[in-house]
Amino acid sequence: MIVAERKPLEDIREMIAGYKKILIVGCGTCVTICWAGGEKEVAVLSSQLRLASKKDRNELEILEATIERQCEKELVEALKDKVQQVEAVLSMGCGAGVQPIAEIFPDTPVYPALNTTFVGMPEGEGVWVETCRACGDCFLDKTGGICPIVRCAKGLLNGPCGGTNNGKCEVDPEKDCAWTLIYQRLERQGRLDVMRKYYPPRNFQAVIRPGKVEALPA
């Protein structure tokens, strides 16, 4: 899933400074799960913005709406009535949600309330970690299912480097050395021959950005 977090409140306030009526749009999928931009977060942000505006003696009316997914044109189009009533839209979706709204309502400024951080999953309650870099050239078959692009700070294909320190990464001692983990996983499966192979330089242009994929249904 996509993981994001809310921008600092001052940054959001700066974006919407001067507007008197805005719409805050939440998204019911990824950002609901990571507590960043779901219906609840929309309600909390609205309340905070109203409190802040009252405090500064500014007018601010906020409409709220949460749709199942912002990255779907048809679902975004359904916001039409509300968008027409406001001066600006604040999207609490990820970057892939903000843009369709901006595209479908080009006459209304659309602002991002979140910073989209990565593709990942929950590690524990309230903690999400990056697990996939969407590199377009998946290497997981060669590493026992542990991604070195994400989990190795240097993205090595032939690790470890000299900075591996008792199973931790020199760059951040809180983080595991991916290659130590890969070694342990492959050893456990009796597949160290996979680690003994030489892996040539990555194809960094596996996906030419901006990426595009076409597919046919099964």
Add this chain to the structure above:
Amino acid sequence: MKAKGAFLPDIVAFCCAQSAYQSADAAGSMRITYPENIRVIRVPCAGRVDVLHILRAFEKGADGVLVLGCHEEACRHLSGNIRAKNRVQRVNTLLQEVGIDGKRVEMFTLAPNQGPRFARIANEVNERIKELGPSPVKSGA
């Protein structure tokens, strides 16, 4: 700090039906006075109080909010009081972000027969909010 004249804080007290509400009642029966400007709202469990309830109380002009629930280990719904505690901490942060002093929201725990304790808490908090002054949402930054 100089007294704020006739400032009577608007304080909302979410009281858990299993403990705090009964204590508030008890205080009344025992004729132990507590400030009239404290609005008691009965909730089935402190854990029923949502972050939004507290934020909206401030939007509606509250100067302070109290959440009163059962002592740790005593929650009839097992961990409602723990959730309430975490939510109050969360609200402190949300309020600080907006420039509202987090000390305006606080949680306390009680048993059902602690009339005097309820009154004491109510009086202390009333004084504390008086010191802090009216909510900046009402009087301006």
Add this chain to the structure above:
Amino acid sequence: MAKAFKETLNSGKFVVTSEIGPPKGTNLEKLIHHIDLLKDKVDALNVTDNQSSVMRFPSLGTCLLIKERGGEPILQMTCRDRNRMALEADLLFAYTRGIKNVLCLTGDFITIGDHKEARAVFDLDSLQLLHMVRILESGQDLGGNELDGAVEFCAGATVTPEANPIEPQLIKFEKKVQAGAEFFQTQAIYDFDNFKKFMKYVRGLDKNIKILAGIVLLASAGMAKYMNENTPGVFVPQVLIDEMATAEKGKRVQKGIGIAGRLIRQIKEEAICDGVHIMAIGREEVVPDILAAGGL
């Protein structure tokens, strides 16, 4: 003119290399002084490449200076700041100026240095860089294109015999040997128990690989303790930390030189490995003293 490093490596003598850190700027006075001080005292001189991710005068430029002044340089190349094309281009240039020795490193991470928001390149890793050297020698570049004009290098890499766990490190080491690494300079060694085990394993693998033990000058008990606790793969025995602590202020570096000298002597006398690589970071001045203390 200095002897080609490759020849020295294969001559059977006890190999001694050291290293020079370039300045942060264009004032090359000290740099030139260090080059002149050391060029005739060691078999070859490494030049670090934006070491610790701190931007400095380039390794390639310094190697050129060493060559011009009659020394034998080892070009350290990391993969942090340059993509494969830039690395290839640098090697073409290096070759034409007689810089024929290259140490292939992955490189420290960006955030430990002084340009903390820069993009880390890591187009290649140290192993792929080693392979790249051999591919260039075969007359092609990494794009599969033919080169107009050959190159030839003496390529080496690093290894950390005190790594824990050691197994992944050894897998990597073997891959480097297969990739054609001719010499290895190790991370700092202060104790020989694990190192001797490592050397036994190396000799079993291939008798021709040259291993130069890293000798890092200790400048204080604090530094020894710090390295022990924080530098991956460096183990400073308590007895040495204590020895450093006995030195009075102003005599600490002397103590460190003494320790380094003893380590070098032991390696040479017991023929533990093929030579030493002396690192006196920021204190290139005292390398001659270390050499003397080591009986070199």
